Amino acid sequence: MKPKKLSLQNVQNYHFVFVGFATFKDVYKTIVENLPYYRFEKAGKEQEKEIFYDVPDGLLSTAGLVLSKWYHGKKIYFHVRKLSRIAGQTKRPSKKFLFGSCEELDEPKDFSLQIASAIENSFSSPFSVDLDSIVKQTNPIIEVDIQSDKYNIICGTGYRAYMLFENAIYKDIKTGNKVSRLGVTFGFPLEDREETNEILEVLSRKVFGLAQYDNSRFEIAEQLLYSKIDEESKTLNTEEDEEEEQ
Numbered sequence: 001m002k003p004k005k006l007s008l009q010n011v012q013n014y015h016f017v018f019v020g021f022a023t024f025k026d027v028y029k030t031i032v033e034n035l036p037y038y039r040f041e042k043a044g045k046e047q048e049k050e051i052f053y054d055v056p057d058g059l060l061s062t063a064g065l066v067l068s069k070w071y072h073g074k075k076i077y078f079h080v081r082k083l084s085r086i087a088g089q090t091k092r093p094s095k096k097f098l099f100g101s102c103e104e105l106d107e108p109k110d111f112s113l114q115i116a117s118a119i120e121n122s123f124s125s126p127f128s129v130d131l132d133s134i135v136k137q138t139n140p141i142i143e144v145d146i147q148s149d150k151y152n153i154i155c156g157t158g159y160r161a162y163m164l165f166e167n168a169i170y171k172d173i174k175t176g177n178k179v180s181r182l183g184v185t186f187g188f189p190l191e192d193r194e195e196t197n198e199i200l201e202v203l204s205r206k207v208f209g210l211a212q213y214d215n216s217r218f219e220i221a222e223q224l225l226y227s228k229i230d231e232e233s234k235t236l237n238t239e240e241d242e243e244e245e246q
Helices: 024-034 108-122 131-136 194-205 217-226
Strands: 011-018 038-054 065-072 075-082 097-101 139-155 160-172 178-189 210-213
Touching (some): 024 038, 024 194, 038 217, 065 108, 075 108, 097 108, 108 131, 139 217, 160 194, 160 217, 178 194, 178 217
Antiparallel strands (some): 011 178, 011 210, 038 065, 075 097, 139 160, 160 178
16 A cells, blocks of 8 residues: 545445334334435345454544444455544534555554555644554454445435445454444435435434434444443434544
């Protein structure tokens, strides 16, 4: 790999978890009934996996960075997130930055200099830590396996999005502890679109069986694996910063 800027993933993900006695069938029916000008086309099943890396004392995530390896079908990528835990900021969905494709046995430490250079060249805020040294020391800490039924969301305006009904299994790699959650993830275009706002309005006002997670997948995993709080009755509180590429 050659040092380069991170490229922003071209979709914005919104994660929801089921609450009460709601089922996917109930949620799907309500969404379709309240969005009559959209088509929901079943697009088969998807299987994804994401492995998160950090050093033993969690210094990387403490510094506001989350590094992962993402498996999507036959493709594998390194991903980076920039987190923000500043109190009082408006909660926003997570943004992922794509570093580049890799092989099954590749680890972040194998490309420590390239990953460190890409991070430093891509985020506007400076880092006070030696990223190259930290990336070299990283090991896998959390694994998330996701099996989904995918539905494409299509509007006559040319708008395209998708909805995933998913079963996600969050695993602490060191202890083997696992937590399973059923949920729904929506993938919307990054640009601000009226259609996205319309769908979100329906989800907020008409669909009572879903509660939105305001966090990245990594933060959800942290809460489910390491928090004693019942996440089905509480919403997550950590925020993620929407850093733009330089």
